[in-house]
Amino acid sequence: MVSFSYDLNLGIPDHRCRLSSNDTYDKPPEIYKKFLNSLYMTATEYDKKCTMFNNISSLTYKPCDQGWIFDMNKYGITLTTELLLVCDKIHLRALAQNIYSAGVAGSILTGLLADRWGRRKTIYLLVIILIIALNTMQLFLYSPSHKLLIFTICRFFQGFAITFHSVSLVLLLEITGPSRRVLAANTLAYSFALGQIVLAIISKRLKDYKLTYWTLNIYVLPFLFIYILIPESPRWLVQQGRVMEARKIFERIYLINRRPLHDRLELFYSRLPTDVIAAREAKQNIPTYLNVLKRLCQSKLMKKRCLLLIAVWAVAVSVYLGMFQ
Numbered sequence: 001m002v003s004f005s006y007d008l009n010l011g012i013p014d015h016r017c018r019l020s021s022n023d024t025y026d027k028p029p030e031i032y033k034k035f036l037n038s039l040y041m042t043a044t045e046y047d048k049k050c051t052m053f054n055n056i057s058s059l060t061y062k063p064c065d066q067g068w069i070f071d072m073n074k075y076g077i078t079l080t081t082e083l084l085l086v087c088d089k090i091h092l093r094a095l096a097q098n099i100y101s102a103g104v105a106g107s108i109l110t111g112l113l114a115d116r117w118g119r120r121k122t123i124y125l126l127v128i129i130l131i132i133a134l135n136t137m138q139l140f141l142y143s144p145s146h147k148l149l150i151f152t153i154c155r156f157f158q159g160f161a162i163t164f165h166s167v168s169l170v171l172l173l174e175i176t177g178p179s180r181r182v183l184a185a186n187t188l189a190y191s192f193a194l195g196q197i198v199l200a201i202i203s204k205r206l207k208d209y210k211l212t213y214w215t216l217n218i219y220v221l222p223f224l225f226i227y228i229l230i231p232e233s234p235r236w237l238v239q240q241g242r243v244m245e246a247r248k249i250f251e252r253i254y255l256i257n258r259r260p261l262h263d264r265l266e267l268f269y270s271r272l273p274t275d276v277i278a279a280r281e282a283k284q285n286i287p288t289y290l291n292v293l294k295r296l297c298q299s300k301l302m303k304k305r306c307l308l309l310i311a312v313w314a315v316a317v318s319v320y321l322g323m324f325q
Helices: 005-009 030-039 045-050 079-083 089-105 107-117 120-139 147-161 164-174 179-206 209-228 232-237 243-256 263-281 287-298 302-325
Strands: 015-017 049-055 059-062 066-068
Touching: 005 045, 015 045, 030 049, 045 089, 066 079, 066 243, 079 089, 079 107, 079 147, 107 120, 107 164, 107 209, 120 147, 120 209, 120 243, 164 179, 164 232, 179 209, 232 243
Parallel strands: none
Antiparallel strands: 015 066, 049 059
16 A cells, blocks of 8 residues: 555645736636637647646747636645645656655665565564654655655655565565465465555545545554564574474464474474585585575576566566556
8 A cells, every 4th residue: 555655645636837826726717718629739738737838829839827716626635735746846756756765775684684684674674664654754744844755764664574575475485385376375465456456445535645644654553563574584594593483383373274293394394404404514505695696597587587577577667656656
């Protein structure tokens, strides 16, 4: 929901130049109708929404000098309508989204943190950053100054924090059996679509971006308790030599699923401490990221999959930014 809040809370409703103090969008004055009729067939949307008559007799035009009026039926009050981020200021609106995308690029860093600190701690850290960024932005939305600056900075940290989704996916796959991993990954992906639907309904009902962000703040707060609800990745624990902790997590999973421990699992864990100790004594360190990258390039199959994922994400991000800038 946080990811797609930009589309509605900074949405650009239909607008035109304000022609008088009592001008309304639903009842345009006669002079505006003459203005539209005077425009050439090749006139752009910018000409229609960002210019007005300078001299009626000579049919010359000028930029809007009395501000703009907006169609409030679709989006209601947005940051765009409040700060007039249209026409010559529309690049500031796009900047806020580009900064958010720069924050999302921090997934490279969160991946490193997840390998060093563990999936659970990394997820909780990102959740805390997200809550702080949302609350800080919410407070400054009522400030008379520096509103857009603080909003843009907070959007960067929100983009960085939202990368906990990728860490959550890794954790989910590492605690799910091979036969259920596709279902688990798809279920997590469906949450994005569900969040969009819920956000659209909330925004449509409230029609005020400040109230929508209050709703997001309330929605995110329960995630503070996520640390006591999710386990650490058993795979990561085994890599760190914390075998008994990994075993306890699996025992809890088997208990919740009402299944007995398999003999194969018992045999695996009976041998695992010896294997971990032997690996440490042989100084078999965990491969560095550079070595992993080299192995990735050496594997034709993994190289194809990696390039395919890069292409898919590039297209997805391009379409997303292209549609909502």
